Amino acid sequence: MSMESAPKETPERQAYYDRLAPADLAALWTRFPQLVSREPQSPIVPHLWRYDAVRALLMEAGELITAKEAERRVLILENPGLPGQSRITRTLYAGLQLVLPGEIAPAHRHTQTALRFVMEGEGAHTAVDGEKTIMRPGDFVITPNWAWHDHGNDSADPMIWMDGLDIPLVQMLDASFAEGFGADEYPRARPAGDNLARFGQGMLPVGYERGDNLNSPVFSYPYDRSREALETLRRSGEWDACHGVKLRYVNPATGDWAMPTMGACLQLLPKGFETAAYRSTDASVFTATEGSGVSRIGDETIEWGPRDIFVVPSWTPVRHEANEDAVLFSFSDRPVQEKLGLFREDRGNA
Numbered sequence: 303m304s305m306e307s308a309p310k311e312t313p314e315r316q317a318y319y320d321r322l323a324p325a326d327l328a329a330l331w332t333r334f335p336q337l338v339s340r341e342p343q344s345p346i347v348p349h350l351w352r353y354d355a356v357r358a359l360l361m362e363a364g365e366l367i368t369a370k371e372a373e374r375r376v377l378i379l380e381n382p383g384l385p386g387q388s389r390i391t392r393t394l395y396a397g398l399q400l401v402l403p404g405e406i407a408p409a410h411r412h413t414q415t416a417l418r419f420v421m422e423g424e425g426a427h428t429a430v431d432g433e434k435t436i437m438r439p440g441d442f443v444i445t446p447n448w449a450w451h452d453h454g455n456d457s458a459d460p461m462i463w464m465d466g467l468d469i470p471l472v473q474m475l476d477a478s479f480a481e482g483f484g485a486d487e488y489p490r491a492r493p494a495g496d497n498l499a500r501f502g503q504g505m506l507p508v509g510y511e512r513g514d515n516l517n518s519p520v521f522s523y524p525y526d527r528s529r530e531a532l533e534t535l536r537r538s539g540e541w542d543a544c545h546g547v548k549l550r551y552v553n554p555a556t557g558d559w560a561m562p563t564m565g566a567c568l569q570l571l572p573k574g575f576e577t578a579a580y581r582s583t584d585a586s587v588f589t590a591t592e593g594s595g596v597s598r599i600g601d602e603t604i605e606w607g608p609r610d611i612f613v614v615p616s617w618t619p620v621r622h623e624a625n626e627d628a629v630l631f632s633f634s635d636r637p638v639q640e641k642l643g644l645f646r647e648d649r650g651n652a
């Protein structure tokens with residue numbers, strides 16, 4: 303069947319194909335198997351980045367260039383299956399960003415959506431449309447598309463976070479716009495914590511209408527609250543066979559994912575718990591905030607510890623096992639796949 307293997311080549315056919323290319327044409331029957339595969343065929347490979355190794359290189363960058371000159375001082379985590387393409391999965395970009403004490407990363411905005419997950423440091427801030435959020439390890443912060451954002455570090459220590467952006471997705475759609483603000487900081491509009499008070503307490507301002515905003519009005523999800531929720535649920539003992547205790551970050555005004563293009567989750571794997579094999583069409587980036595464990599991803603075995611980052615490709619079975627209570631943050635393009643009717647998952651027999 304021509305969808306599974308290309309028809310036999312003959313000298314006459316080959317000669318014909320050779321005449322098609324100069325005319326900017328191609329024969330579909332030679333391409334079917336690549337274009338419409340029976341199952342996802344991803345160039346993305348499972349991979350682990352050790353935090354300490356990336357951190358050492360990032361600190362070197364701190365001596366080579368300022369955050370301001372670089373605009374953002376980031377080391378991109380590139381999937382070895384697609385080297386040189388600034389992506390960690392087919393649709394997502396990830397990097398580790400360093401802001402040194404006293405530095406500012408100037409205000410700009412772009413149509414790409416960003417998420418931050420804090421790895422190290424305490425007391426630096428990011429500001430979204432003029433509202434500052436002080437960042438601590440494990441905090442999850444979103445920067446909606448086209449929102450002005452700047453970062454600063456008034457603390458005494460380096461601040462490092464993981465950035466996740468939908469850059470390759472926006473690139474594929476040729477929908478990138480960006481501009482600088484022209485000053486370091488966007489004018490401060492509201493006091494720090496305003497978004498959490500308004501939208502993050504299981505309540506909404508009376509009369510609030512979300513309009514056409516597809517992003518959560520909450521842009522900071524502090525770690526201590528999410529961690530406490532996982533701990534309470536851990537004690538209830540109802541663990542998902544494939545995920546342990548797993549919660550997703552939501553837009554409290556809609557119940558949908560916090561951002562339209564990227565979905566993020568936090569999960570607790572109790573000590574000794576081994577998850578059942580699971581696969582889904584959304585390639586996912588993971589990092590541990592606490593604990594250590596082993597993940598079997600297809601044929602690869604990855605041993606991770608705190609702040610290491612690893613990637614699970616689309617439709618590749620994964621099983622996690624925790625050596626001690628472990629907490630994993632993860633993100634993927636699942637909201638996009640769900641909206642387009644493309645998301646599939648396979649829980650094995652679980």
Ligand code: 1HN
Nearest residue numbers: 374376399416451465467469
């Ligand atoms: C960006 O704006 C940030 O604001 C980080 O921290 C990484 C990578 C590509 C394009 C824009 C940030 C980015 C980025």
